[in-house]
Amino acid sequence: MLLKPYRPADLFDELIDGNGQVRPYYQPVADRLFQLEPADLAHKVKNLELLFLKHGVTFTVYGDERGTERVFPFDPVPRLIPALEWETVEAGLIQRITALNLFLYDVYHEQKILSDKVIPEEVVLSAAHFRPEFVGIKVPRNTYIHVCGTDLIRDRDGRYLVLEDNARCPSGVSYVLENRAAMKRVFPQLFGSSGVRPVDTYPADLLATLQYIAPRQTALPNCVLLTPGVHNSAYFEHSFLARQMGIEIVEGRDLTVLDEFVFMRTTHGLKQVDVIYRRIDDDFLDPKVFRKDSMLGVPGLVDAVRRGNVALANAIGTGVADDKVTYAYVPDMIRYYLGQEPILDQVPTFLAWREEDRKYILEHLPELVVKAANESGGYGMLIGPMATKAEIEEFRHRIEATPRNYIAQPVVYFSQHPTLIDGALEGRHVDLRPFILCGETVKVLPGGLTRVALKRGSLVVNSSQGGGSKDTWVLSQ
Amino acid sequence: MKLRIIHLTEYRYAHPVHGNFNELRLSPVQSRWQDVPFFLLRVLPSSRVQRFVDFYGNTVNYFEIEEPHQELVIETTSSVNTLDRYTAGEPLAVPLSALDCSEDQSRLQPFLQPSGPVEFPPEIWRAAVDVRHSHRYSFELAKGLMEFVFHNCLYLAGVTDVFTTSSQFFHSRQGVCQDFSHLLLALCRSVQIPARYVSGYVYDAMRRDLRGAHASHAWVEVWVPGSGWHGLDPTNNCLTREHYVVLAVGRDYQDIAPVRGTFWGIADRAMRVSVHIEERA
Numbered sequence: 001m002l003l004k005p006y007r008p009a010d011l012f013d014e015l016i017d018g019n020g021q022v023r024p025y026y027q028p029v030a031d032r033l034f035q036l037e038p039a040d041l042a043h044k045v046k047n048l049e050l051l052f053l054k055h056g057v058t059f060t061v062y063g064d065e066r067g068t069e070r071v072f073p074f075d076p077v078p079r080l081i082p083a084l085e086w087e088t089v090e091a092g093l094i095q096r097i098t099a100l101n102l103f104l105y106d107v108y109h110e111q112k113i114l115s116d117k118v119i120p121e122e123v124v125l126s127a128a129h130f131r132p133e134f135v136g137i138k139v140p141r142n143t144y145i146h147v148c149g150t151d152l153i154r155d156r157d158g159r160y161l162v163l164e165d166n167a168r169c170p171s172g173v174s175y176v177l178e179n180r181a182a183m184k185r186v187f188p189q190l191f192g193s194s195g196v197r198p199v200d201t202y203p204a205d206l207l208a209t210l211q212y213i214a215p216r217q218t219a220l221p222n223c224v225l226l227t228p229g230v231h232n233s234a235y236f237e238h239s240f241l242a243r244q245m246g247i248e249i250v251e252g253r254d255l256t257v258l259d260e261f262v263f264m265r266t267t268h269g270l271k272q273v274d275v276i277y278r279r280i281d282d283d284f285l286d287p288k289v290f291r292k293d294s295m296l297g298v299p300g301l302v303d304a305v306r307r308g309n310v311a312l313a314n315a316i317g318t319g320v321a322d323d324k325v326t327y328a329y330v331p332d333m334i335r336y337y338l339g340q341e342p343i344l345d346q347v348p349t350f351l352a353w354r355e356e357d358r359k360y361i362l363e364h365l366p367e368l369v370v371k372a373a374n375e376s377g378g379y380g381m382l383i384g385p386m387a388t389k390a391e392i393e394e395f396r397h398r399i400e401a402t403p404r405n406y407i408a409q410p411v412v413y414f415s416q417h418p419t420l421i422d423g424a425l426e427g428r429h430v431d432l433r434p435f436i437l438c439g440e441t442v443k444v445l446p447g448g449l450t451r452v453a454l455k456r457g458s459l460v461v462n463s464s465q466g467g468g469s470k471d472t473w474v475l476s477q
Numbered sequence: 478m479k480l481r482i483i484h485l486t487e488y489r490y491a492h493p494v495h496g497n498f499n500e501l502r503l504s505p506v507q508s509r510w511q512d513v514p515f516f517l518l519r520v521l522p523s524s525r526v527q528r529f530v531d532f533y534g535n536t537v538n539y540f541e542i543e544e545p546h547q548e549l550v551i552e553t554t555s556s557v558n559t560l561d562r563y564t565a566g567e568p569l570a571v572p573l574s575a576l577d578c579s580e581d582q583s584r585l586q587p588f589l590q591p592s593g594p595v596e597f598p599p600e601i602w603r604a605a606v607d608v609r610h611s612h613r614y615s616f617e618l619a620k621g622l623m624e625f626v627f628h629n630c631l632y633l634a635g636v637t638d639v640f641t642t643s644s645q646f647f648h649s650r651q652g653v654c655q656d657f658s659h660l661l662l663a664l665c666r667s668v669q670i671p672a673r674y675v676s677g678y679v680y681d682a683m684r685r686d687l688r689g690a691h692a693s694h695a696w697v698e699v700w701v702p703g704s705g706w707h708g709l710d711p712t713n714n715c716l717t718r719e720h721y722v723v724l725a726v727g728r729d730y731q732d733i734a735p736v737r738g739t740f741w742g743i744a745d746r747a748m749r750v751s752v753h754i755e756e757r758a
Contacts, residue, residue: 087514091514091515091556094515094517094554095517098517098519102519102520102521102523103523105521105522105523106522106523109522109523109544110522110544112523112524112525113523113525116525118525142521142550336525336526337520337523337524337525337526338517338518338519338526339518339526339527339528339538340516340517340528441483441554442554476758
């Protein structure tokens with residue numbers, strides 16, 4: 001019923017194939033979901049909203065005068081990924097994260113990839129998040145990125161492309177788990193025979209990943225989650241994950257460093273901490289080493305890390321791997337460290353610091369997407385075709401002033417997915433952020449967070465910029 | 478059969494070593510019977526990993542770690558889908574005489590000659606001829622030779638090493654899969670059956686105590702005119718069906734050592750190898 005007026009766009013449509021037919025793997029879900037009476041559906045959507053509100057599934061928008069904490073918008077039409085398609089994505093992600101970890105080991109040790117001139121030295125050494133103070137420091141299990149969220153999009157042909165890696169403190173996984181729980185409660189009949197791979201093992205897998213890097217290999221290493229506090233945009237996620245893993249959530253002031261060991265203040269006195277799952281940026285970790293004005297960190301923490309008395313997930317300095325200029329070199333990294341070709345393609349990237357690229361960028365600004373190299377969350381971005389003249393001119397000046405800070409990519413129109421807007425199905429752009437854990441083995445959470453740009457035609461899916469999310473189902477057959 | 482394999486090799490050196498050059502034959506072979514949708518090699522300390530295909534068609538990855546280090550980790554993860562080589566039955570109808578007039582003779586020469594540890598002095602030849610006595614078909618004879626090895630030798634770890642030859646093993650009759658395979662190669666070649674050495678893994682789904690399961694394993698393939706290479710596992714006295722995964726083939730162990738290399742420094746080191754194989758959904 002709902003489906004009739006739905007029109008696929010001139011892009012890759014996640015529901016309708018090139019011949020105007022519902023994709024076969026989606027048919028069973030379409031049969032059930034789209035046959036619902038509008039009143040029933042509206043009622044269910046209301047229930048969903050109520051559930052999210054009650055569970056406090058929220059995020060905070062910065063730079064908004066109203067300073068609001070908002071419920072994360074959720075769309076009930078699930079995104080489905082067939083088993084075979086997922087197999088390739090998973091393989092590509094495992095390959096990519098392995099290469100990134102080898103790269104980080106290399107740039108913090110011998111820097112062979114730089115001396116072999118596969119990646120220009122200045123790219124790494126000028127990256128804002130490169131931490132020269134950590135060169136030569138051993139990290140547990142030689143792993144730097146333990147938790148990674150890699151953003152994927154699909155081009156016109158349905159090919160998955162890597163848009164960016166989030167190798168510092170990727171967030172969003174709590175929404176994946178909450179979305180699934182809510183869908184199961186409100187639409188139990190949809191799951192019937194569809195063989196959806198579960199996502200609820202994530203907290204246990206994350207805990208195992210943390211325990212794996214504990215310096216004291218005791219039966220129960222003390223792992224904690226370090227949050228910047230309740231005002232952080234992802235605080236809901238921090239508390240959610242700590243609760244799910246059954247570990248303490250702490251703020252900087254709950255920790256103290258004695259003799260280069262980290263302790264947690266408890267009602268029974270001090271307790272040694274082995275692993276810190278930190279959701280604070282490097283800059284704020286330790287006012288003795290990084291930002292002196294940070295009230296969020298723990299003085300002396302970095303010394304304890306250097307000594308190997310406490311492990312951090314992710315390690316300090318991973319930001320050099322998800323820098324948007326470094327991104328352009330990831331395919332070369334894969335070839336260099338792994339001796340094979342990348343499985344997942346990525347978006348062609350022009351680097352403003354290369355003279356010929358810069359010339360091209362400045363000449364083609366209205367057609368390109370320009371991104372700041374070290375920003376995340378959709379901040380500091382220009383989408384050429386949708387920008388005003390003034391915005392374009394502003395970016396022109398910024399690029400000319402600090403070319404190292406900018407990259408540009410051709411506009412890739414993300415795939416679109418039917419989304420419930422005011423009771424009717426409309427196409428909206430989606431991306432996908434799978435979550436990858438690097439512990440004893442590399443594990444990819446089946447699916448990930450599908451973010452949807454709720455504004456018609458918008459390509460920005462970030463929650464801070466008016467995006468919502470969908471439940472993502474990886475089919476087991 | 479859909480398998481996932483994680484093979485971890487770790488070296489710890491008592492003193493820092495440098496100039497550590499290694500050749501790896503650890504990536505499963507892509508063939509009609511074996512599809513490899515995923516393979517990943519991780520080397521730590523991170524280094525440039527390069528690749529070539531050797532004379533026998535094996536993919537070889539190689540790398541060199543120039544700077545001093547005390548630890549080397551080589552980890553491979555593979556997904557392999559195998560088919561049963563013997564679904565169409567065994568190539569039983571090929572008579573021994575077919576081997577003489579086979580036009581593949583010249584191409585197969587390397588697999589008919591003695592090589593490295595595969596020696597066949599008169600006593601091995603004698604043993605092979607005694608078995609040949611009761612057979613008229615080539616694959617049947619090869620199986621007879623495999624049974625001979627299996628029934629006359631004892632599986633015992635730690636008494637042989639990578640340099641043990643087939644004649645030494647023929648006398649001691651104690652050793653591991655590598656020795657069983659070298660002896661079967663010698664027996665086959667001494668009666669003109671082309672035979673090659675295979676390294677790989679065997680998955681023991683039932684935990685029925687297959688020797689070499691969940692470790693690096695080795696077996697033998699014999700050439701049957703008109704029908705190709707067929708695997709025989711002398712350590713377990715069985716045909717290599719779908720639970721076998723081929724990593725590399727060659728004349729003998731020396732050709733296809735899974736990890737081979739040299740380094741500068743004091744040779745005092747400890748090695749740890751673990752192989753984990755599981756069925757994928």
